[in-house]
Amino acid sequence: MKNTKKIIFTMLLGLCMTSCNDDFLENDIKSQLTDATQWASEGNADIFLNDIYHDLSNKWNSPENLDNFTDDNDAGFYWRSYSWKQGIVDPSVNQGSPMDQEYNTAVITNSTNHATDYATWGAGFYKIRKCNLFLEKIAENSANFSAGYVKQRVDEVKFLRAYLYSELWMHIGGLPIITKTLDRATMAPAELYTKRSTFEETFKFITSELEAIVNNKALPVKFNNGDANAGRATLGAALALKGWLELYAASPAFNAATPAVGSDPNKMASFGNYDPERWKKAAATNKQFMDTYGGTYGLFPDVSALWWEKNEYNSEIIWDRQIVAVIMGSNYEQYGGPVWIDGVYYTWGNYDPTQELVDQFCMANGKTISDPTSGYDPQNPYVNREKRFYDFIVYDGAPYKQDWMAKTDTIYTRIDKVKPSKNQIDFGTDDVGNTGYYFKKKINPLKPRGGASSGQNYVYYRYAEVLLNYAEAQNEAAGPDASVYSAINAIRKRSNLPELPAGLTQETMRAAIRRERRVELCFEAKRFYDIIRWVIAEDVMNKDLHGMKITNSSPSDNKGRWVYEVVGLNHPHVFHKKMYINPVPQAVRDQNKEIVQNPGYQ
Helix, strand or coil: CHHHHHHHHHHCCCCCCCCCCHHHHCCCCHHHCCHHHHCCCHHHHHHHHHHHHHCCCCHHHCCCCHHHHCCCECCCCCCHHHHHCCCCCCCCHHHHCCCCCCCCCCCCCCCCCCCCCCCCHHHHHHHHHHHHHHHHHHHHCHHHCCHHHHHHHHHHHHHHHHHHHHHHHHHHCCCCCCCCCCCCCCCCHHHHCCCCCCHHHHHHHHHHHHHHHHHHCCCCCCCCCCCCCCCCCCHHHHHHHHHHHHHHHHCCCCCCCCCCCCCCCCCCCCCCCCCCHHHHHHHHHHHHHHHHHCCCCCCCCCHHHCCCHHHCCCCCEEEEECCECCCECECHHHHCCCCEECCEECCCCCCCECHHHHCCCCECCCCCCCCCCCCCCCCCCCCCECHHHHHHEECCCEEECCCCCCCCEEECCCCCCCCCCCCCCCCCCCCCCCCCCEECCCCCCCCCCCCCCECCCEEEEEHHHHHHHHHHHHHHHHCCCHHHHHHHHHHHHHCCCCCCCCCCCHHHHHHHHHHHHHHHCCCCCCHHHHHHHCCCHHHHCCCCCEEEEEEECCCCCCCCCEEEEEEECCCCCCCCHHHHCCCCCHHHHHHCCCCCCCCCCC
């Protein structure tokens, strides 16, 4: 499959997600397609669709990961997250797009598919317009396509449109619902200047589209490794996305009479009321996934190897973005992991777990480190921790071995005056991390760094997240019943943890679920949405984060004991209530006077 994709990517100058049928190659010069020839055959139409896939934000190819905007990671001072953590968010700052590291052009632009434009108004609607154009052209030229092709591709593109809308909705709230291409040459201003729909109206539009896709059953449930169309939309992806969005909407930030942002008279950032049925709906959809597709999807036995190239499209992968080394490869390994390996500079050190995250990993006996009976020793903190700690975190004294390495290295972050390590914590502005930790989760063991050399796919949704979504929604809707325990314990069992103790209350189960979610999904761009929807960002982002400083009590000769001290990072930590949602860029409102601003940004 990789060889086939490489040939096609070369022919299409980087277009992705290609179909491998003969029809796909029938036009001699793909770069000179006219509007007539573009829609003359299924193969040619697929070229346009492949370009929509190509425009999906390549989230794996930026040092500015969404986790940088959370309490799980400490990133460098030169990234947009550093400004965001100072509370600098405004409709006119960074074009009103605080997450977009690369956004240095006008907000309304012919966007490229760069890594951090997922929450950017102009880029999002540029991609949505492509979806609308595809749907229109397929309808106009339906005589050129088989009925089966039309049915499948229409649902595929509607899924992509729903996904693009969902990314904007989670960051901006209510949006203009645009399902046709807009044309200044033929349309009156009333048609062009669309008002924002409310938070609820936008949510219902997205989820109704996804529900229709699931009910149509025109898409496959899942793709397997080697399938020609692997990477395209599936029924599994549609239902998983719907279940996640329903959980997000049911959460306290939005499912409340007074939303997280405060007064919201236009209902752009919330429903404006509390309805317990929203939790029930989220639980039902995620349960539907488990019951309907549970025989097709399931937990992969080894979570540390889940992302490896040889394990692509394993049972846990619901939807991913295909990556092809060099042609459309990943630089993920360039940005994360230990900076120095075997004395050689390898990474930028951007993904540095905080002490706050590290402390969430249980002991091997399943108890939290705050439990006095857990056996945790603050002066020997890395002994007898749970399996995921060793799978995900690089700590002081950790053995580090990837397949490309000739031998195992030992990573030291301690301050050692006798035998200093290049990874030694220095609290400076170079690439060496300031927390005393690096991470190794998702790093391709076959590729050292750079040159887009990694072909490891980017995973959007996996089955463990469905289990976590269900457990949370069901606990909120009905309390900690047996099905909630079953979902959480399945994830714990994979990491050799004992089951949760019986008799938890709804509140203590909620805490257990949130801890499990934070650990299992760390560094998968999930934590940001959790601290927003749980309305805890104003707590966790308004105080200093921490790292681990390790020194010897006899620094001149290391004959003393190694002392572990949790220390503050003294980095920006400002979060205003308005930051629960992003502003509408001022340039958008300047162009369209019908667009109202979000609360707190007027």
